Amino acid sequence: MSRQVNIGGVTVGGGAPVRVQSMTTTPTSDVAATLAQIGRLREAGCEIVRVAVRGEEDAAALWAVKQAAGIPVVADIHFSSKLAVLAIENGADKVRINPGNIGTEADIRRVADCIRAHKIPVRVGANTGSIEKHFLEKYGRSAAALVESALYNVGILEKYGVSDIVISVKASSVPLTVEAYRLLAKRADYPLHVGVTEAGTRESGIVKSSVGIGALLLDGIGDTVRVSLTDDPVEEIYAAERILRACGLRKDYVEVVSCPTCGRCEWESMRLAQEVEKRVFGIRKRAKLAVMGCVVNGPGEASDCDLGIAGGKDKCVLFRHGEPCRTVAAADARAEFLKEAEALLCGKEKDER
Numbered sequence: 001m002s003r004q005v006n007i008g009g010v011t012v013g014g015g016a017p018v019r020v021q022s023m024t025t026t027p028t029s030d031v032a033a034t035l036a037q038i039g040r041l042r043e044a045g046c047e048i049v050r051v052a053v054r055g056e057e058d059a060a061a062l063w064a065v066k067q068a069a070g071i072p073v074v075a076d077i078h079f080s081s082k083l084a085v086l087a088i089e090n091g092a093d094k095v096r097i098n099p100g101n102i103g104t105e106a107d108i109r110r111v112a113d114c115i116r117a118h119k120i121p122v123r124v125g126a127n128t129g130s131i132e133k134h135f136l137e138k139y140g141r142s143a144a145a146l147v148e149s150a151l152y153n154v155g156i157l158e159k160y161g162v163s164d165i166v167i168s169v170k171a172s173s174v175p176l177t178v179e180a181y182r183l184l185a186k187r188a189d190y191p192l193h194v195g196v197t198e199a200g201t202r203e204s205g206i207v208k209s210s211v212g213i214g215a216l217l218l219d220g221i222g223d224t225v226r227v228s229l230t231d232d233p234v235e236e237i238y239a240a241e242r243i244l245r246a247c248g249l250r251k252d253y254v255e256v257v258s259c260p261t262c263g264r265c266e267w268e269s270m271r272l273a274q275e276v277e278k279r280v281f282g283i284r285k286r287a288k289l290a291v292m293g294c295v296v297n298g299p300g301e302a303s304d305c306d307l308g309i310a311g312g313k314d315k316c317v318l319f320r321h322g323e324p325c326r327t328v329a330a331a332d333a334r335a336e337f338l339k340e341a342e343a344l345l346c347g348k349e350k351d352e353r
Helices: 031-044 056-069 081-089 105-118 133-139 143-159 174-187 202-218 233-246 269-280 330-352
Strands: 004-007 010-013 019-023 048-052 073-076 094-097 122-127 165-170 254-258 287-291 307-311 315-320 323-329
Touching: 019 233, 031 048, 031 056, 031 233, 048 056, 056 073, 056 081, 073 081, 081 094, 081 105, 094 105, 105 143, 122 143, 133 143, 143 165, 143 174, 165 174, 174 202, 202 233, 254 269, 269 287, 269 307, 269 330, 287 330, 307 330, 315 330, 323 330
Parallel strands: 019 048, 048 073, 073 094, 094 122, 122 165, 254 287, 287 307
Antiparallel strands: 004 010, 307 315, 315 323
16 A cells, blocks of 8 residues: 555545546636636546646746635646745645756755645656656666656655655556556555556547556556546546546446447437436436346346336336336336436435435
C-alpha cells in the first residue's frame, strides 16, 4: 500500500479512494472564467483541480480561486522557482513541478523549504518529453528512463526534507505508460498519479486512457487519475468515472447493462438504453438496470438486476431480479420502464434517508 498525502483536505493514497482530477483550460488570472470551469468540473465529480501558473498574475489569482473553488487547487509550474513560491504563498494546496527545469540547486532548495513550511504535497512528473539527457542516453526512450528520471527528481526533494510526494510517469504510448508505472510501483511507495499523457481527442483519448488507466487500476496501481483529452475538461471527469466504475472502484452509481442487439431485436431497445444511461449517470445510488433486446437471454443475463426489460415486436416484459413482473405493449415500453425505474430509484433514496 502506498503512503498517504493530504491535498487540501482530500486524502490520496494509503487506502483512500482513487481520486479523480482534471486541469482547467482557462487563464488562471481570469478568476471568474476559471471558477466557472471549476464549478462545472466539481459538479461532474472532479475531486482535485490543477491550474496553470504561467506568470505572476496567475500566481496572485490563486488566492481568489482557492477561496471559492470548493475542491483542492493544484498549481502547475515549470521553469521558475519564484512562481512556485508565489503559488504556494497564495494558497495552492499542492504544486506540480519538475525539479529538473525549476532552476539551480539553490532554486530547488528554496521551493522545497516553502513546501515544507506550508505543509503541502508536491507532484513530481516525468514525461517522455522531459527525461534528462543522461537517462535517455543510458536507457533510451523507455520505461526505465521514465522511472529513473522520476526517482532522481524525487531524490532531490527528499534531500531537502520533502516527503509528501506524488509521482507520475506518463507517455502517450499506452504500453510504455503501463510498463513504467508497473516498474515504479515496485520501487517506490509514494502515491501514484496515473494517466496517459497527450492521449488525444475525445474518442481516441478515452480508448487509450481506458486501456492504460484500467490496466493499472486492475493491478492495484494508482491513487489518483487524470484522463487527458483534447476536449472540454468535463469530459475527462465523465471518462474517469466510467473507468473507475468499470474497474469496480466506484459502487455508488446506477449501472446500466444492455445487449448490443441483433437481428432478433424488434423494438427500440437501443434508443431506450441510451436514454436510460444519460438519465441515471449522475445518480449516486447503487442499483442495476437492464435493457435487453429480446427474451432469448434477457432475463437470464440480467438476473442480478434490480429492474430490467426485454421484448419483441408487439410486447415487452418487465422483470425484477430475473423474474417477470408484468407485460406491456412495445409502444408503451419506454414510458413504462422509465416510470418503474424512477419509482425504484426514488424508493432507494427514501430508504437511504
